[in-house]
Amino acid sequence: MTSSFALVAHFELHDAAAAEAFDALVEQALADIRVHxxxxxxxxxxTVPDEPLTRVFYELYEEQAAFDRHQEQPHAQYFMTESEQYISALHVTFLRADAGKGPMAN
Structure with a gap:
């Protein structure tokens, strides 16, 4: 496998209103991520069936440096700062690909 860098972030949101606001922030961030x-x-x-207040992100980067650049982007910083008010719990798991099929597999 190559030097890709991945993570899974598991967000628990306060309530339905928080989920709606969080999802709007996600859409804003995605627009910038796609372009920049x-x-x-x-x-x-x-989204998780039967868990309407849960969001799970899967993020895959070319390498650690691409993740670091993502974290430095104004849109990523804005998302994390603004989303804090909607989140009751956040768990992040960093991953290392050892085998598989996909864009980063040999």
Whole structure:
């Protein structure tokens, strides 16, 4: 496998109003990520059936440096700052790809 860098972020939101506001922030951030982050290979936001206050992000970057650049972007910083008011819990798991099929597999 190559030196890709990935993570899964699991967000728990306060209530339905918080989920709606959080989702709007996600849409704003995604618009900038699509245009300004060529090193971000995948940034996928999932909802969880039967858990309407849960969002799970899967993020795949070319390398650690691409993730670091993502974190420095104004839109990423704005998202994290603004979203704090809607989040009751956040758990992030950093991943290392060892085998598989996908854009970063040999």
């Amino acid at each position: 982050e060529p090193g971000t290979l995948a940034y996928i936001v999932h």
